[in-house]
Amino acid sequence: MTDPQQRNTAGIGQRPAPAVFFLSDSTGITAETLGNTLLTQFPGHRFERRIIPFITTEEEAERVVRTIDAVAAAGARPIVFSTVVNPDTRAILSQGNGHFMDLLGAHIAELEDVLQSRASAEPGKAHGLGDAIRYQSRMTAVEYAIEHDDGQSIRALERAELILIAPSRCGKTPTTMYLALQHGVLAANFPLVEEDLTSRSLPEPLRPFVRKCFGLTSLPVRLSQIRQERRPHSTYASLSQCSWELRNAEDMYVINGIPYVNSASMSVEEISATIVQRMKL
Template identity: 45%
Template sequence: MHTRTVFVISDGTGITAETFGTALMAQFDITPRIVRIPFVDTVDKAHQAVRQINHSGEVEGKNPIVFSTLVNPDVVAVITQHCKGLLMDMFGTFVQPLEDELGLKSQHRVGRFSDISQSKEYLNRMEAINYTLAHDDGQTHADLSGADVVLIGVSRSGKTPTSLYLAMQFGLKVANYPLIPEDFDRKQLPPALEPIRKKLFGLTIDPQRLSDIRNERRPNSRYASLQNCRHEVAEAEAMMRRAGVQWLSSTHKSIEEISTTVLQQVLPQRLGVNLHG
């Protein structure tokens, strides 16, 4: 049973505002119901959103909480004047001090992603996703030198989701490469990785957790056995240590946290993006 309804209202997708609002609500010991109302870019849609919000408040007998990221002044006016709820204007709150600091007027541009689909940044991002998919799980050695980052680690240590996240969020071309028993027998990194050693980053994982994950895929296999997982993880860590490859354990980390650490270690200059190219 939720204890409060939280609306996120935006003239764009509202995805960023929803993530932010969700993180804020996680600071409180309640179970919110979060409702995102995207693409509110006309006065008509603003009135419609207001009706939805006010109706919810009446039915539940509790003030809805409303996070808004709206830039059109006419739309903002409708919400401000008619919305019954705790309104938190995530744009307006910060735009005014920024205008003062910069000595500039804001442009009231709607939506971060408007018309972005043909921008250089966006096309790079699409290219990065394609590259990353084609270079998942050591599928090809071709153009490994074109990678921004190459993740290595035993099978099911979290390489694929991390690679895709880095491509999707940061437009990075990420290859990933499994470390397999043949590599452990040779006691050396796969030869294809030698020329790009500086781009390597390793993921390791707690053997018990690895065994749990592998057992979901191939129950009771040698591959999934705790004994084998222990062996593979120990061999992989020893190999990365010998080769001087930095790594982290993915066991208790989200892909956002893993990705941020990879950036810090391999591409610290990418811990910030340049707007407008």
């Protein structure tokens, strides 16, 4: 016969991952970002995540509540993060059988007191067209990043606010795209090829813009793993080649006074925040 204490202990590791809902009256980006930030403080847990965006009517809110209730009836009560701004819609969502966490409501009320003004309760202000000028600047930056990805174009480099340089597969493209989309930064990225790394000199088109350059590096083992996925068993992906490229890239950064960061253990968000701070963008 199994000891009850052993049976209970065994069950702990087998608990199903709790469901997590991110509810929004817009895209859901804010709800997901804030909610996930909180969840990262509990690294021992797995979660089944689901984003439900564009909850703009009471009927839609009631349908979401039915979905949450069905999940709760089948197992544990789900965790619910909400950035819905309309108070009536928010009130309906809070009635569901989940652990409801209102990420905006209390802060909106507090700001109303501070500003002595009523909130608009209009959805979509953070990531929609609420600020047309900011939105357009981000779209312009995305177009610029696409055109200037991986050294495809050197046209209008004088317009760049940032030129990201690094050996292949160090994270240049996702970082420039994130900076464009989230911060509206006009960012180009340029690969460092063997000729550049051998001479430790900046590629010629970049030399007039050295003060706009920022470098990425990595760990040889990590870079080799990433390259193996692209070109298995190649010289390009070998540990010795990755070590040589990274060592020479770092030498280049130092010689030319270019700031840089090791991207091996950093998320795109962390890399971007570091660049924005250090380059004063």
